[in-house]
Amino acid sequence: MSSQSYHYTRSGEQNIGMFGRFRSRHNRAASLNEDILDCCAVDLCTSTIKMDAEDIDLRLCFRIISPSKSYTLQAENEADRMEWVNKITGAITLLFNSQFLQPHYGRLHFENKNSDGGASLASQSEDSNISVMDGIYSREVVSVSKILRGIPGNGICAECSAPEPEWASLNHGILLCIECCGVHRNIGVHISKVRSVTLDVRVWEPTILELFDNLGNAYCNSIWEGLLVVDDERVAESNAPMKPCPTDAFQYKEKYIQAKYVEKSLIIREEDIPGIPSLSIRIWQAVQAINVREVYRLIVTSKSNLINTIYDDIVHQAEAKDLNLGPMDEGHQHDPEACLRIKETNETDRCFRGWSLLHLACHSDSALMIELLLQFGADVNMCDYHGRTPLHLCISSGKNPLAKFLLRRGAKPSVKDAGGLTVLERAMEMGAITDEELFIKLAESQ
Ligand SMILES: [Zn+2]
Ligand SMILES: [Zn+2]
Structure with a gap:
């Protein structure tokens, strides 16, 4: 066809x-x-x-x-x-x-x-109508697939190297052929979220395209198949299957993909080593620096679940003393007076207590980093010590486009902060909301 x-x-x-x-x-x-x-x-x-x-x-x-x-x-x-x-x-x-x-x-x-x-x-x-719509539809599709296929390594399927892959795993940032996509679908959405490059037109928002652009099959495979690149003998010892080719049987591809993403047997593991900053400190810094590849690498290669790292986990670590971790840097002491001010006002970036990586990404004003963290399962409604969600943070700091992005991704405007106010109430505290679309979205939940 x-x-x-x-x-x-x-x-x-x-x-x-x-x-x-x-x-x-x-x-x-x-x-x-x-x-x-x-x-x-x-x-x-x-x-x-x-x-x-x-x-x-x-x-x-x-x-x-x-x-x-x-x-x-x-x-x-x-x-x-x-x-x-x-x-x-x-x-x-x-x-x-x-x-x-x-x-x-x-x-x-x-x-x-x-x-x-x-x-x-x-x-x-009627055929006449179809050809008109086919034209409109295919123009959009062509540009998305052109962008995605132009990324290094994306000319072939990430698993079996079949040419012109038409499917994608959103959370892994890779392109797949139709058969390997079927395998990804079978292993479940908690492991891989697959979408069509050409058919799921609504999925391909600018941030997702930017995320794919920052990753690509070549980079992602260097992480997920790290052992293949480094040392063939180690793979042979571990009984992990070798990379399939396009003509291999479906069952073989299935076995390989299972080993790669479920058993994670081809990853070179990153572990905490005494004397160097811990993984939680390194991911905090990478999010702060908007280093997409490093955040991706740390999340994939770490044995612990780094996505739930919060500021409180790292601030008391000895290595953290020399690092620029934010406004609470001096002495790492909790300042009750400053905290009280935050409770009453919109000065949310005065204290990082309880901040998740997502709060930090909002603070860094990076939709790209937020996209990456959400793809890895970060909780969009997680509250910090002051009961503020990432959405609260964006509103309080006037980052309206980012706030709308979070709302599209499931942020709940009805959450009240420790001062007892919702996002809309905080927004009104700051004056008139000039962004009509944002106002409607916030008001809908009241
Ligand atoms: Zn394939
Ligand atoms: Zn505080």
């Missing part, structure tokens, strides 16, 4: 039985009756598509969920499933983004033609 094509007509040997096991979850008995498979119309405008990887019973299945009914379809193999999911997701995205939405547009027909051994999906829409 061509990526521009909207007519889903497939025929030939490999597709026999694509919808042979078409069944509705709510009516399994009826689904045994092949007669009902002849033709089903689904309104894609109001539908979503879901993968069923977590359910062993539904291996190779995907679901099209419409308001009236859920259809579970089973593909022949993983690549076939990804292709169907890709194309249908593309059609949904296209419809959703379309400003030329027509009343009868976007009805998708499943036809089961067991007699001639072919399955087809045919759209009822």
Whole structure:
């Protein structure tokens, strides 16, 4: 199938039985009756598509969920499933983004033609409309994929080196081929969050693109596959599988990706060594310096979970004495008077007590660093000693674009600080809010 094509007509040997096991979850008995498979119309405008990887019973299945009914379809193999999911997701995205939405547009027909051994999906829409929208849609997509593919190492899949990878793992900052993407999806969202480079157009916000631009397959693999680069013998000893090539079997790629990200058997571990600054101090400094690669490296290679590092963890460490850690530097003493002032006012950067790395990234005014920390699971609503969230911090210091960014990423404006005030109340304390969009977002939660 061509990526521009909207007519889903497939025929030939490999597709026999694509919808042979078409069944509705709510009516399994009826689904045994092949007669009902002849033709089903689904309104894609109001539908979503879901993968069923977590359910062993539904291996190779995907679901099209419409308001009236859920259809579970089973593909022949993983690549076939990804292709169907890709194309249908593309059609949904296209419809959703379309400003030329027509009343009868976007009805998708499943036809089961067991007699001639072919399955087809045919759209009822008019070709003229599609070509206009394809044009709009593809321009956006081309620029995103052009940016992503231009990053060092991103011309090939990070796992198997297949050319022109069209999928991405957001939290790992890498591009993947369709098959390795399937493996990443199977290992779970807590390990890897996969998205399409060409189809998930909304995901590719400027900060995500900037993050990918700062990382890239080459750099990320130098961390995740550190042992491969350094010493082949050590890999042989550890029984870790060797890097797969594009033609290797799916099971082999699966084994490799499992070893790489779940068992983390190819990472050169970073550990605390007496005499040099601890990992928590080093990550604090790297966030402060907006050193994306160093923060990424420290999080991946550390055995402890550095993402939850707070200021209080590091301020009493002996090595911290010589470091410029912030306003509380002098003597590292907690100053109750200064703290009281913070409780009453918007002078939030007078005390770092209880600050998370995310608070620090906001203080450094870096959306890029915030993006990286959030991708690694930093808590966007974590409060410091004074009950201030990163959102409080941005509002109090007039960083409105950053505040809006945090709100888009799940920051809760309803949290009250130790002074008993919400973000909106703190903002109004500072005078009129000139940013209308920000005001609406904050007011909505009151
Ligand atoms: Zn691959
Ligand atoms: Zn304080």
